[in-house]
Amino acid sequence: MTSVCRLQWHFILIFSAALKGESRYLEVRDAAEDDMFALLKSNLKRDLTEGQIYRRPLRCIDMLSIEGQFTFTAEKPELQCVLFLIGDPEELVTVEYNFVNIDCHGGDFVKVFDGWIIKGEKFPSSLDHLLPTSERYTDFCDTGRTRATVQASQNVAMVFFRIQEPGNGFILTIRKTPNLFPCNVISQTSNGRFTMVIPRQHRNCSFSIIYPVVIKISDLTLGYFSDLQLKKPSPVGCQESGDFVELLGGAGLDPSKMFPLADLCYSFHGPAQMKIGCDNTVVRMVSSGKYINRLTFEYDPFHRPGLENEQGNNVEEVCFPVK
Template sequence: MKVCWRSPQAPGGKSTGCRSKASMSATFKLQCHFILIVLVALRGEGRYLELREAADQDRFLLFGSDLKRALEGEQPYRRALRCLDLLSLPGQFTFTAARPQLHCAAFFISEPEEFISVRYDAVAIDCQGGDFLQVFDGWILKGEKFPSSQDHPLPTTERYVDFCKSGLSRRTIRSSQNVAMVFFRVQEPGNGFTLTITTDPNLFPCNVISQTPNGRFSLVVPHQHRNCSFSIIYPAAIKISDLTLGHFRGLPFKKPSVGCAGVGDFVELLGGTGLDPSKMTPLAGLCHPFHGPAQMKIACDNTVVRMVSSGQHINRVTFEYRQLEPYELESPDGNSIREFCLSPL
């Protein structure tokens, strides 16, 4: 099984291949299959145990979040890093090449309200011989980025930090959201590197990939001209319980006559088969403050709640989400979106 990603060293951003079609959709879920399985494993779900081999190599991933936090407080977590890996908790991780490894990527994800910091502890790679070690601020899968270029505060070129160019002058790199990743190539057996992953509080998390298929979250954008996305890599039911838009100095924003056209502050629900929210289909727009509930089922591989803010106001949206059950995908009813992105199971 392979996850597709863009190698920053490859001409034209060449991507690796993907595994053949199995029981999930033929696009995004095939490309993200490894990540989806491990994210489910992090919650102890048993639905996708066909990838038990990955979990067996690291049974710590199967612990619940409460137990993980308790163990984190007792001792630093250490383990070897694999060529293709996903990690959801702080610790020290060492990669040592047993054979030439040409296309490797490690995905890091933390709680929504945290930044991720990647620190180089030791690096032994041959930059002149073609090795590389790069930290990317966000995730990339098959050339699609999260956060999208429209939503991230930095241009794409500045989201890469290349060890072979900066060395240890930038020993620690901090992400702008709860996900980050490392691309690397190590060709000489015995060479490698050690990284320490830590997290810091993020008072106003903006762009988030959910660790879980179910939960509750509030996006708050205080007087900032930016777009914030909350991504759920599952078909999901979204229930919005509260939406506050356009409040400035106690004055409520005037409601537009029709739709959200021309409104600087609004929330939209997106669905699609890729990772980049800017390439997804807008399915609903909300530009009137209200107290819910308002709900919709979106049968897409990826479901996103996205807030667009002008920077003049304090905007807030609170919502609950849950993964759709198979029977809901087979026989949707009520307020649901099916035709754009239903993925057969």
């Protein structure tokens, strides 16, 4: 079996067994961590002629990282379907209902979830999102309005749907809009560079990398207002300081359920480096809202040749399983 066929087969098996369509608040469950993001790790980008609108039919289990118009028409009763949406870190994902023909009174639905939820674990976590979980769902059957648009709070979202009558379906347009201050992000790649800025807002921001990586922090500014340093490192630990950065590792999706690997609550100019051999790595900034906090970091695959021999503030590879 080719790698492409194996990828598609694993993806279909995982999610067809995982979705629970009868619940009001839906989740993706029972997916093996090694496989749940296999489609994300494949090449999802497509080259388009400038100005061309990308169109294609949707599968019951699908993922999109590109803008366009997408159609789903049920050929048989489809009870447990999900569409994963992801953009670049500096983008917000939006979903527009162009046409919907479903039987809401008969149990059909099309629901957009603000973020991702898999195996009962959410991204962003409840600690990092401004809304409670129940309010992060937008159900078409509650609004009944086509041309309505749902905008996610970050670069990822999901669409859950159940359509029981063959021939029924919907048309969605997926768009992406710029996000001047990206907060919660799932990275599409295993390497990159990112600057996180929280401009005097009382909120938490998590950057999730679903790969074992080497994190290199080049610049961290905490407790500053304009050019004046107003805050010194807390002597009682980062958790009490109100403004800090933590590195987390684990096998799941929810940062609040991951193992803390390091805390930083003082400003510095790098480099500072840490190797994290976890399935999922998260860089999380907690902000009190009193200051402009800024963090710049790079990330590369942990196994990449040459990184192990570089000079820097290295910490031995570490990852603890989440119980």
